[in-house]
Amino acid sequence: MSKPVDNLDKIKQSLTRRNRAETRFRWYGRIAILIGLAAVIVLFTDIISKGHGAFRVTYIQLDVHYDQDIIGVANMTDPAQLADGNWDAVPKSALRSKFTDVSGRRDKRKLYALLSNGAGFDLKDRLVANPLLLGQTESIWILADDDIDTYYKTWLDGEPYAARMADNQMAWIEQLHNEGNIRLQFNSNLFTRGDSREPEQAGIRGAIMGSFFTLVLTLMLSFPIGVSAAIYLEEFAPKNRWTDFIEVNINNLAAVPSIIFGLLGLAIFINFFHVPRSVPVVGGLVLTLMTLPTIIITSRAAIKSVPPSIREAALGMGASKYQTVLHHVLPLALPGMLTGAIIGMAQALGETAPLLMIGMVAFIVDIPAGFTDPATVLPVQIFLWADSPERAFIEKTSAAIMVLLSFLIIMNTSAVWLRKRLERRW
Amino acid sequence: MQATNILILILALGIFAFYIGRGRSLALAKPLGGIRNLHSLPSYYGFHTALWCALPSLILLSLWMIFDEPLINSLVMSSMADQLGNTSLATYNLQLNKISNIAEGILGRQGQSDALLAAADYMTQLKVVSRWSLTALMLCLTVIGLLFGWSRINPQFRARPLVEKVMQNLLLACACLAIFTTLGIVLSVLFESIQFFRSVPVHEFVFGLEWSPQTAIREDQVGSSGxxxxxxxxxxxxxxxxxxxxxxxxxxxxxxxxxxxxxxxxxxxxxxxxxxxxxxxxxxxxxxxxxxxxxxxxxxxxxxxxxxxxxxxxxxxxxxxxxxxxxxxxxxxxxxxxxxxxxxxxxxxxxxxxxxxxxxxxxxxxxxxxxxxxxxxxxxxxxxxxxxxxxxxxxxxxxxxxxxxxxxxxxxxxxxxxxxxxxxxxxxxxxxxxxxxxxxxxxxxxxxxxxxxxxxxxxxxx
CATH class of the missing domain: 1.10.3720.10 (MetI-like)
Incomplete structure (x- = not known):
């Protein structure tokens, strides 16, 4: 047997060790949280630093002469003439008259590459809007090519990215810069145009509209159905095997990988019911099935939080079970249900994988105008752009992500706000 | 008429039915001395009429939408059966696609065989018949339902339990959607998988060490099996x-x-x-x-x-x-x-x-x-x-x-x-x-x- 003094020493020694372990353990916890927070910060700064540039785009100022002979249009009201017009020649001749010393086919091609491929069509649109300009000369800002845009932005930052630039192009840009004829403007194309193969002309309007139509349909279907299911399960369902089975199903569906819902949409909606591919209708149906469990679960929680005294009071006044639920329980549970619906919609807005299965991944230039127009959605647009080889699309993708994230932040904060504002504590 | 238009029409008639049902119950209650002599509140009589008006036609409409196209397609193809003979599924689908494209005017009529053109005409004709009969049927059904629901209204009529019963079933149907979704997932992946396992044995799929999913364009192609x-x-x-x-x-x-x-x-x-x-x-x-x-x-x-x-x-x-x-x-x-x-x-x-x-x-x-x-x-x-x-x-x-x-x-x-x-x-x-x-x-x-x-x-x- 050891003496008591020895034991005390032992305990004292072990105490310092144990206290050190305690401190270490706390630091593990702190480090874990810091890793999580660092991930949030790194992610956001990375996306923002990559994408902020896309909100501004390079324009070049040129003296454009709308020459009737070059365009080949005499009558601005004749659509056939307008369609046949040689619109590309207008910006080209403007460039040639700006840089008169350029000769030789190769150099000229380099010169023409300063401007976006769509510059001619933009000028056509301008001319159609202002027919009096025909035959006139004006000085206007024209959209630059994406390579020029990338170069000019990086050049302004002091680290020019010149991989796709020729020497004379760089010289022209320097000349334009010194004359003040090249500048960055707000990129309105990003918000007003559909997708394009040319990064400088590509916009997210089409994807936003596609997301809008898909989400509207999803909300219109999943909110009423989800709330009805929640009401049934919470207020009317008898406790039996069938309702247990429904509950197990709902809980499992909430955890089924989203891509499985895509397979379901492909096999059932497209292959069996012949709903056309790529349209918001089928996207909305798939996302409805996907968000239903979320909405049912949150709605049930909201109904559950309404105290039974409310129900008892209504029943005591002679209301039927349905009148109790519809007139008293439902209005009180509505804020919670709306919060759940917003969270479900945010989930649906960010969802990509199931939509790839049902063909919403197509390259669509036109801006969808309805539920049955082929469309893509914002996250799928991000996926498509992330796959594109052009360097300028990295910037675009990050900008689209910023737009998507800001929509999600707005939705989630409004859900939190709604909950704080409207939810009653009993 | 388009399906969406029919849907809007049915819903409009349903709202109309609600008001005349409620109106009738109020009118019946007046000589008796107010609505407390009715079994249910007036709005329940309205809902009752609206349900009779809209529900049967909505159910029929959705069934029609599901079976309309396959039925027309099979009718058209059976009319073509003697020209086609016994063909594989792929050519069947190809022919069907061609016919419907001609019928919708996506494909030009020049250079197509007479049989295809006839089939396309037949398809257009069937579609017109289907559309008109659907419209007529829907109108009849809503009006009959409306009149029936309306005629059942009297002060002793127990409208509220009936409406609540229908509502309970609707709620149950919404809750059951979760089961149907699971069922849909299982069936859709299972059926296609069974088809897949017919060409590729299960053990080869689960235990095979090489994955290169290819399908042969020609029978004799190298590596045609994948x-x-x-x-x-x-x-x-x-x-x-x-x-x-x-x-x-x-x-x-x-x-x-x-x-x-x-x-x-x-x-x-x-x-x-x-x-x-x-x-x-x-x-x-x-x-x-x-x-x-x-x-x-x-x-x-x-x-x-x-x-x-x-x-x-x-x-x-x-x-x-x-x-x-x-x-x-x-x-x-x-x-x-x-x-x-x-x-x-x-x-x-x-x-x-x-x-x-x-x-x-x-x-x-x-x-x-x-x-x-x-x-x-x-x-x-x-x-x-x-x-x-x-x-x-x-x-x-x-x-x-x-x-x-x-x-x-x-x-x-x-x-x-x-x-x-x-x-x-x-x-x-x-x-x-x-x-x-x-x-x-x-x-x-x-x-x-x-x-x-x-x-x-x-x-x-x-």
Whole structure:
């Protein structure tokens, strides 16, 4: 047997060790949280630093002469003439008259590459809007090519990215810069145009509209159905095997990988019911099935939080079970249900994988105008752009992500706000 | 008339029916001395009439929409049967497509055979007949329903129980949609998988070591059979998920412990929602981040250590996926840790244990079933995650356990096999459904098991 003094020493020694372990353990916890927070910060700064540039785009100022002979249009009201017009020649001749010393086919091609491929069509649109300009000369800002845009932005930052630039192009840009004829403007194309193969002309309007139509349909279907299911399960369902089975199903569906819902949409909606591919209708149906469990679960929680005294009071006044639920329980549970619906919609807005299965991944230039127009959605647009080889699309993708994230932040904060504002504590 | 127009018409008539039903009940109640002589409130009589008016026609309309097209198609094709003879499914579909394109004017009528043109005319004719008969039928049905519902109204008529009964069934139908969804998933993946397993034996799919999904364009082509051994995909999926878990479990668990046991109220109020931000970010954003930021960074890091890291590596995809799963694990673990009764903590602390000893020796063992359940749910989520791996893990089906190499996963292959236009009956597309079946089964089992554990554990402390 050891003496008591020895034991005390032992305990004292072990105490310092144990206290050190305690401190270490706390630091593990702190480090874990810091890793999580660092991930949030790194992610956001990375996306923002990559994408902020896309909100501004390079324009070049040129003296454009709308020459009737070059365009080949005499009558601005004749659509056939307008369609046949040689619109590309207008910006080209403007460039040639700006840089008169350029000769030789190769150099000229380099010169023409300063401007976006769509510059001619933009000028056509301008001319159609202002027919009096025909035959006139004006000085206007024209959209630059994406390579020029990338170069000019990086050049302004002091680290020019010149991989796709020729020497004379760089010289022209320097000349334009010194004359003040090249500048960055707000990129309105990003918000007003559909997708394009040319990064400088590509916009997210089409994807936003596609997301809008898909989400509207999803909300219109999943909110009423989800709330009805929640009401049934919470207020009317008898406790039996069938309702247990429904509950197990709902809980499992909430955890089924989203891509499985895509397979379901492909096999059932497209292959069996012949709903056309790529349209918001089928996207909305798939996302409805996907968000239903979320909405049912949150709605049930909201109904559950309404105290039974409310129900008892209504029943005591002679209301039927349905009148109790519809007139008293439902209005009180509505804020919670709306919060759940917003969270479900945010989930649906960010969802990509199931939509790839049902063909919403197509390259669509036109801006969808309805539920049955082929469309893509914002996250799928991000996926498509992330796959594109052009360097300028990295910037675009990050900008689209910023737009998507800001929509999600707005939705989630409004859900939190709604909950704080409207939810009653009993 | 278009289906949407018919729908609007039915709904408008339903609203109309509500008002005349209510009006009639009010009119009947007046001579008796007010609505308290009615069995139900006037609006219930209105709802009753509206239901009789709209419900039968809505049901018929949806049935018609489902069976209209297949019926017309089979009628048209049976009229063509003698020209076509006994043909395969593919040519059948091709012919049908051609006919409907001619009928809709997408394909020009010149240069088409007479039989096709006749069939197209027949199809147009059938469609016109179908449309008009649908319109007429709908109108008749709504009006008859309206009149019937209207005629049943009298002061003794028990409208409220009837309306409530219908409503209860509607609510039940909404709740049953969850079952139909599950059923739809099972049936859709099962049927296509059975078809797939007819051309590729099950054991070859589950145990085969080589994955190169190809379908022959010609019969005698080299490598025409393709190989559908899914083991490399399973290994890839497990590898990526394992990397994700290595990142997510310690970080998620430790942050949950810290937030639940140590953090002050202000730290908790700030850190918990900040971590939850990670859960709200769409997976496509993580995919972009993994492919364009993390993967190049890892490759450069690897080269500086003399390692060759593939530009699409399991490490990048798995690591970013782990970051995505951190809040999932931390919030689940947080729930179970806070559910451990305070008395257990107090007991341990009273015995002289330090706080970390209490956590490690008492709280974690007590919360273990819940934590394991949460981790299993996280694994099932990692296995089913698609966009991150599609964008960052690569396509090459390699049988490797090295996280620095590029691997492919089940979900990646489903996406690559099914995006774009393919024929629906080739083994290549059907393979995606077989993979889907695997994915669904595995995640379902994991989920059921995990939910069971979590539920059982919760009951223990309630």
């Amino acid at each position: 190989s559908f051994g899914a083991v490399p995909l399973f290994v890839g999926t497990l590898l990526v998920s394992a990397v994700a878990m290595v990142v997510a479990v310690p970080v998620g668990l430790m942050s949950a412990i810290y937030l639940a046991e140590y953090a002050s109220k202000t730290v908790r109020a700030f850190a918990k929602p900040a971590l939850e931000v990670l859960a709200g970010i769409p997976t496509v954003v993580y995919g972009f981040f993994a492919a364009l930021t993390v993967a190049p960074f890892l490759r450069e890091l690897g080269t500086s250590f003399g390692l060759s890291v593939s530009s699409e590596s399991a490490l990048a995809a798995g690591g970013v996926m782990g970051v995505m799963i951190i809040p999932f694990i931390s919030s689940l673990a947080d729930d179970v840790i806070t559910a451990v009764p305070q008395s257990m903590r107090d007991g341990s602390l009273a015995m002289g244990a330090t706080q970390s000893e209490t956590v490690r020796r008492v709280i974690i063992p007590a919360a273990l079933p819940g934590i394991v359940g949460g981790i299993m749910l996280a694994v099932s989520r990692a296995i089913g995650e698609t966009m991150i791996v599609v964008m960052a893990a690569g396509m090459a089906a390699k049988l490797t356990a090295n996280p620095l190499e590029s691997v492919t996963t089940v979900t990646v292959q489903i996406v690559t096999l099914l995006t774009g236009d393919q024929e629906f009956d080739s083994p290549k597309t059907l393979a995606a459904f077989a993979l889907g079946l695997m994915l669904f089964t595995v995640t379902l089992l994991l989920n059921i098991f995990a939910l069971h554990i979590v539920k059982k554990y919760r009951e223990q402390y309630e």
